[in-house]
Amino acid sequence: MSTSNLVVRRLAGALAAAGLMGATAAQAGEVEVLHWWTSGGEAKAATALKGKLLALGHTWRDFAVAGGGGDSAMTVLKSRVVSGNAPAAAQIKGPSIQEWAREGVLAPIDDVAKANNWDTLLPKSIADGLKYKGSYVAAPVNVHRVNWLWANPAVFQKAGVKVPTTWDEFFTAAEALKKAGVIPVAHGGQNWQDFTTFEAVALGVGGTDFYKKALVQLDQGTLKSATMEKVLATFKKVKDYTDRNAAGRDWNLATAMVINGQAGMQIMGDWAKGEFLAAGKVPGKDFVCSPAPGTGKAYTYNVDSFAMFKLKNDANVKAQKDLAAAIMSPEFQEVFNLNKGSIPVRLNMDLAKFDDCAKQSSADFVASSKSGALLPSIAHGMAAPSAAEGAIKDAVSQFWNTDKMTPKEAMDRIASAAKQK
Numbered sequence: 001m002s003t004s005n006l007v008v009r010r011l012a013g014a015l016a017a018a019g020l021m022g023a024t025a026a027q028a029g030e031v032e033v034l035h036w037w038t039s040g041g042e043a044k045a046a047t048a049l050k051g052k053l054l055a056l057g058h059t060w061r062d063f064a065v066a067g068g069g070g071d072s073a074m075t076v077l078k079s080r081v082v083s084g085n086a087p088a089a090a091q092i093k094g095p096s097i098q099e100w101a102r103e104g105v106l107a108p109i110d111d112v113a114k115a116n117n118w119d120t121l122l123p124k125s126i127a128d129g130l131k132y133k134g135s136y137v138a139a140p141v142n143v144h145r146v147n148w149l150w151a152n153p154a155v156f157q158k159a160g161v162k163v164p165t166t167w168d169e170f171f172t173a174a175e176a177l178k179k180a181g182v183i184p185v186a187h188g189g190q191n192w193q194d195f196t197t198f199e200a201v202a203l204g205v206g207g208t209d210f211y212k213k214a215l216v217q218l219d220q221g222t223l224k225s226a227t228m229e230k231v232l233a234t235f236k237k238v239k240d241y242t243d244r245n246a247a248g249r250d251w252n253l254a255t256a257m258v259i260n261g262q263a264g265m266q267i268m269g270d271w272a273k274g275e276f277l278a279a280g281k282v283p284g285k286d287f288v289c290s291p292a293p294g295t296g297k298a299y300t301y302n303v304d305s306f307a308m309f310k311l312k313n314d315a316n317v318k319a320q321k322d323l324a325a326a327i328m329s330p331e332f333q334e335v336f337n338l339n340k341g342s343i344p345v346r347l348n349m350d351l352a353k354f355d356d357c358a359k360q361s362s363a364d365f366v367a368s369s370k371s372g373a374l375l376p377s378i379a380h381g382m383a384a385p386s387a388a389e390g391a392i393k394d395a396v397s398q399f400w401n402t403d404k405m406t407p408k409e410a411m412d413r414i415a416s417a418a419k420q421k
């Protein structure tokens with residue numbers, strides 16, 4: 001058993017002995033929770049959730065399906081639900097929440113939400129996405145910022161360049177890093193990671209309005225525009241600065257390359273910070289977080305949430321509702337997000353224990369929501385219906401992986417993928 005599991009069990013035991021457990025033996029239920037948090041930082045965060053549940057006297061059945069971005073987890077979830085064996089809760093985000101709710105398999109948790117004032121504790125736009133026909137069906141854990149660049153400052157110093165804030169600076173820095181004998185860009189060649197890089201380039205090169213029209217509204221004219229062509233050409237140029245072994249590499253192994261100085265930088269959401277922290281690295285000293293080039297005034301968000309499935313057993317329903325309530329508690333929001341690299345989704349939380357990357361994320365979240373530059377991440381399931389998102393993601397990866405494909409050809413494929421329903 002890992003040390004953290006041991007700590008969790010001891011905590012549960014101590015609370016039980018003190019009679020402080022939320023559920024009596026008769027009420028104790030089991031929650032099976034589907035997620036894909038298997039990297040170092042992610043697993044620490046998931047353990048915090050499990051600890052909350054155990055402390056309430058319930059049993060946690062872990063249903064972890066490895067695979068960053070969650071594509072494998074979603075495939076497994078579909079087969080479980082189809083065979084009538086849904087877990088109590090599953091990590092489901094964005095428009096997919098509505099898609100699952102339309103299937104009639106999700107359970108309303110309004111009693112929990114009302115008793116705990118969720119409507120006043122959540123930004124309205126986020127709360128709306130967690131509701132189906134006016135009822136909450138999912139509980140949110142965090143806000144991840146996706147448009148980040150993670151850099152190793154010692155490596156940059158050795159190469160004599162500064163961390164880039166524009167795409168011109170990015171390529172200048174990448175050249176210098178290459179000359180200094182390091183891999184400029186740590187990348188994992190999996191379609192969702194290609195898509196994460198693409199989304200950052202689209203926002204940085206095309207700007208906020210372009211991002212909205214192309215990747216949120218899926219507007220055909222914008223998807224086939226000169227700006228899109230420029231975005232795709234820039235995106236493909238990034239590949240020249242990745243290494244030959246990138247294909248299939250997990251995102252956290254790419255982060256490890258930046259941590260150990262083998263690579264200079266990585267474009268990734270702030271779950272990457274969870275890896276730096278889990279490795280004992282200090283923000284601002286051992287690693288730097290900077291908005292992806294050209295995106296300093298904008299914010300692509302990714303809210304992790306757990307959708308609740310209909311269950312038959314009363315004790316398990318009680319455990320499921322306790323899970324939903326625990327997720328929104330201030331203590332959980334703090335400890336989970338300190339490990340996960342994200343910020344609390346619950347408003348007005350004290351960020352004293354959080355680092356400067358989290359504080360910047362929080363300030364930029366507020367500023368961008370006022371300026372209209374707060375944007376849902378398409379690469380992380382927040383912006384488009386899942387069918388269109390999957391098809392565009394595949395088209396983007398094909399372009400990344402096919403030497404002879406021109407940006408014009410890619411543009412046509414992406415535009416027709418966007419019509420997928």
Ligand code: GAL
Binds near residue numbers: 036068
């Ligand atoms: C995202 C998810 C994050 C993180 C990441 C890598 O889609 O929202 O919580 O886990 O994938 O696995």
